[in-house]
Amino acid sequence: MPYLSSKSVRLYYEEVGQGQPIVFVHEFGSDAREWDRQLRWFSREFRCIAFNARGYPPSDVPTGSEDYGHFHAADDIAAVVRGLGLGKAHIVGLSMGAYAALLFGIRHPELARSLVVAGCGSGAALSHRESFKTHAEAMADAFLEKGSTHVAQELGNGATRIQLQNKDPRSWDEFVAHLSDHSAEGSAMTLRHYQALRPSLYDFEADLEAMTIPVLLAVGDEDEPCLDINLFLKRAIRSSALWVVPRTGHAVNLEEPAAFNDAVQNFLSSVDRGCWQLRDPRSLLTGLANPGVQNLRV
Template sequence: MAYVTTDDGVRLFVEETGTGFPILFVHEFAGDHRSWEPQLRRFSRQYRCVSYAARGYPPSGVPADASAYSQQRAVADAIAVLDGLGIERAHIVGLSMGGFCTLHLGLDHPERAASLVVAGVGYGAAPDKRAGFAAECEKVAEAYTETGARAVAEWYARGPSRVQFQNKDPRGWAEFHERLAEHDPLGARLTMLGVQRLRPSLYELTDRLAELRVPTLVLTGDEDDGCLEPALLLKRTIPTAGLRVLERTGHTANLEEPDSFNAALADFLAAVESGSWRARDPRATVGATMLRER
């Protein structure tokens, strides 16, 4: 356990275990550094695994200034963790809010990423969903102020893409729920408003995504409705992207289906490290089903 300090003076709590090539795990809004335990146990046998608590998530610092929270700042914090640990390049694995951070890290700092795992990404991304998603973010943020984290956790942990986890693994879901209830209300509120609500739409980034050359695995659950279409967008736009869909799975995929998630991650890392994960063959993108240009 250690802390690194960002360029604006926020201390980030970091845990690492194992030796070998580094993997940096970036957590979702409803999680924290503890959310990656099934992955740390599996991959620390071969890799140097790093997990950290984002700003706003104790034991990391909780800045009170709203301007300290943004998508750009989240990426800068991930880079600060790498720098603080002396890591030049790593596999970057993120879920949901952490998946957006992972994707933007690949866009802004491709030299720091050996690969990207972008899981559960897409809420609020579609143009016709932007306004509704922003309104939801504001309601969630208001609830943190008015009722506190424990009250929010009572309904947030039972959302449409979380009940799959609750139904399959009540014990694991209860642990997830309790950790969500422990979140700092101010940090959660400002993260929701500054990072979640204001992040750019994936549909506005297609030109940049088309230039991304870092090996990328897009992973989603088939019952995570808000992420299905954005996952297809990422697959079709990023030349080096592959898409893995976990059946009958919701948003909290790495905890809900840890074995399937770990197997997908292990297969992907093996392909990247062997050099067999390549960009998509341009002949596969001509738009026809059976015919091609001669």
Template sequence: MPYATSSDNVRLYFEEAGSGTPIIFLHEFAADHTNWEPQMRYFSRRHRCIAYSARGYTPSDVPASHEVYTYTHFYSDALAVLDHLKIDTAHFVGLSMGAYSSLQIGINAPQRARSLTLAGVGSGSDLAALDAYREQCQANADQYHSIGATEVAKATREAPSRIPFLLKDPRGHKDFYDSLARHDSRGSGNTMRSFQGGRPSMYTLEDAIRTIPTPTLIICGDEDDHCVAPSLFLKKTIPASGLAMFPKSGHVLNLEEPSLFNETLDRFIGLVEAGHWPPRDPRSVRA
């Protein structure tokens, strides 16, 4: 099995397909590398595509201590995968947790990113509700450790932002949550405790986000309530950004609307590679 190794010796399982300009896919909390399959199949026709499972998600290693599951570890792991494959720059495509890590790449290592795609990004950023969100993350982490991933999956399969997926594709929704039920409980609990419950709100990073030079596509479902305002914030803050809003859509955008997701991402990457995704022209900003 192919593995990259992080700076702290955590093995990261990855898969790759195709050849051409590299694209690396970063999954959300409730997913793993397999949830990018519709994109791996589509984009590998013209690109070198890499999908990997984050630390805590088998077949990657599952460290025992929650202290090595911070957001810094997660975005550094993405770079470790590229380093292992001797890839200098790639298009970063992230969903939710993976989008936050991709945003951190834009802030901390923009020289490694040809572009950033931030889908379903920003839950847990509301400063007014931040303390309550972090308390809920700790409670959710305790659930993973006490009752296990199988029972947690049963309890979360009808979360509000997942309902559009259920309504459109009950079969796909079932497969998704059957997969979540097989996740490593310790890894999920540690990720929830330290990454989800410990990452800074995007709103506290505004000054750093304004310096991101990278062409950026933000994708949001209009029924993913916790991500709408953060997506608008990123659109207004990242200079070379564009926002795509998917109608009647929730959180799991790449699986809920795979054709629309692929079409939107394909157009974006094509424009970036042609040099036609510049920063916003100041003349278009209303005084």
């Protein structure tokens, strides 16, 4: 199995294809396997890498709390880019991986060619911080007390996961089976020291407003915890576009793989051709209630 090292933690990765590099960063409830349909498609034209986060075997499962957290998640992406000699890479992240991708763009902009930020923002609202932390702690306890198989069923039947179950039961079964395989200890440590403690994305507003890396934001219109934060991200990041996917929950790439691949490919093509521009400042309203009337004389 191929591994690379990030701060003495071994990270397992898979690689296929040639061309401009894409690094895929998975969500909390999954692992590198969630990107299979993306690797099969994009490897026709790109060098594709998917890796398992720390705490997700066959990557190492550290036992110290100091080995987990949001900065580690962002720096692990940088370790993959540097360790494989990718230069600058497109980064595609979902949920926990999308949060890490944004933070990677803030901490390591020189390594980022673009960012695809999908299903990002659970628990970001300041009013939800304490309840989100409490929920993460309770889920960590459940992993340790009841095991990954039990938690996989609960998570799989959550309000933002039933969309996948309804659309594609076989993919939903695979998602639950993969989550059932996860290390209970690694999942609990991730929940306690990354999910529960990570800052709100609103705390990074100044950094996001300064960002010029091309960004594609993607969110399902039934992914309630992430809808409002994506509007904030769209307004804050001048180099971003927002794609809202109809009748879709959290795992956009699993629910709508063809649409996801098409949207991402069009985005990457625009970036690689040098056509992705910052938002035209004329599109920003500065006090008037109605667009298109700035020059109207009354």
